Amino acid sequence: MRFREGDLVEDVNGIIFDVKGLVHPPNRVVAFPRFIPHAEGERKRDSVRYSKVYALSVRYGFLKEKFSEYLVQDEVFGELLCEIPADNIKRHYCPTERLLELRSNKHPDPLEKLALELAETLKESANIPWNSIGVSGSILAKLHTQTSDIDPIIYGAKNCRKAYAALGALAEDKKSPLKPYCTRAALRKLFEFRSKDTRVSFEDFVRTESRKVLQGTYEGHDYFIRCVKDRRETRERYGDVHYTNVGYAKIKATVTDDSEAIFTPCTYKIEQTLTLEGTTPTGTISEIVSFRGRFNEHARNGETVIAQGKIERAQDKEGEEWLRLLLGNRPTDFMILA
Numbered sequence: 001m002r003f004r005e006g007d008l009v010e011d012v013n014g015i016i017f018d019v020k021g022l023v024h025p026p027n028r029v030v031a032f033p034r035f036i037p038h039a040e041g042e043r044k045r046d047s048v049r050y051s052k053v054y055a056l057s058v059r060y061g062f063l064k065e066k067f068s069e070y071l072v073q074d075e076v077f078g079e080l081l082c083e084i085p086a087d088n089i090k091r092h093y094c095p096t097e098r099l100l101e102l103r104s105n106k107h108p109d110p111l112e113k114l115a116l117e118l119a120e121t122l123k124e125s126a127n128i129p130w131n132s133i134g135v136s137g138s139i140l141a142k143l144h145t146q147t148s149d150i151d152p153i154i155y156g157a158k159n160c161r162k163a164y165a166a167l168g169a170l171a172e173d174k175k176s177p178l179k180p181y182c183t184r185a186a187l188r189k190l191f192e193f194r195s196k197d198t199r200v201s202f203e204d205f206v207r208t209e210s211r212k213v214l215q216g217t218y219e220g221h222d223y224f225i226r227c228v229k230d231r232r233e234t235r236e237r238y239g240d241v242h243y244t245n246v247g248y249a250k251i252k253a254t255v256t257d258d259s260e261a262i263f264t265p266c267t268y269k270i271e272q273t274l275t276l277e278g279t280t281p282t283g284t285i286s287e288i289v290s291f292r293g294r295f296n297e298h299a300r301n302g303e304t305v306i307a308q309g310k311i312e313r314a315q316d317k318e319g320e321e322w323l324r325l326l327l328g329n330r331p332t333d334f335m336i337l338a
Contacts, residue, residue: 003029005228005264005291006136006153008093011084013037013067014048016093016141021265021291022234025074028083032059035143043143050143055197056329078243078312079329093141095134095153102135111221115139115150118218121178122152122225126166132159136226150223157263160227164262167213167225178223180216181209190215190222194294197331204336212297214262226293227262243312247279250308251325252338253288255299265291268299281311285323288335292328298335307335 007019017031041049137151138144170176257269309327
């Protein structure tokens with residue numbers, strides 16, 4: 001079984017997890033609980049009710065209390081992760097298959113119809129094939145409500161870049177149904193949701209989020225478009241690189257390569273790195289990385305950023321080492337424009 005960012009998996013207990021990243025240990029998948037069966041849950045599929053969990057801290061808390069066997073101190077990633085054994089997975093939800101199902105559905109509900117329309121807009125405006133597009137999130141699990149977000153996903157670096165360019169053009173077209181978050185009211189609503197898990201000031205939030213095109217509203221519904229590389233484009237395999245926790249710090253740096261900023265996971269190459277607070281490692285932090293889509297499009301080439309997160313020392317099989325700053329594991333992790 002091969003898993004990638006944007007997929008969902010359901011375990012033998014009926015819990016639905018969202019898959020994180022593109023690299024997974026043998027016979028296990030790195031994923032975190034998203035929909036949990038609960039008698040008083042606000043979501044319902046068939047006869048089962050589910051609660052949806054958002055914050056990473058809540059997910060870890062649930063696992064520690066109920067399913068501690070899924071928590072693994074992974075020696076390769078150097079992190080306490082939720083890793084589900086393949087034998088415990090009873091269903092694998094694939095975004096491209098769900099979109100294919102929507103295309104053949106003669107009676108979609110209103111939100112499913114909008115998700116299909118948005119996928120069609122992406123396909124036509126970017127001139128990318130249908131098999132490079134999927135739909136993730138609650139629609140993928142068939143646990144959406146009519147106020148749920150729409151979460152398209154695009155596969156393949158070339159397709160993602162074409163879609164990103166098309167989205168940039170659509171953002172400037174006043175007649176386009178896709179509306180990036182550009183008003184303070186829309187950004188305030190997004191901030192109130194995000195600030196529970198990533199703590200920055202509203203003004204710093206506005207400076208980064210108001211420029212993004214991978215998120216916005218479509219016909220009044222929030223969307224986030226996830227860009228994911230194809231499996232064949234992912235060179236790293238589990239164990240190729242080992243990551244070691246070096247500490248935690250706030251740094252200031254200049255972005256020198258933002259070419260991977262639209263993808264999940266995203267990477268920013270940096271130079272002129274200065275430690276402002278926390279651990280001062282031996283060596284220079286050369287990149288900022290995150291597995292969370294909220295850090296996509298955060299900075300551009302030549303811009304100076306201030307970021308806070310976990311410092312990791314990476315070492316590959318050839319013995320080459322480098323340092324990176326990992327964002328998204330704590331509410332205190334952030335990246336803002338300096």
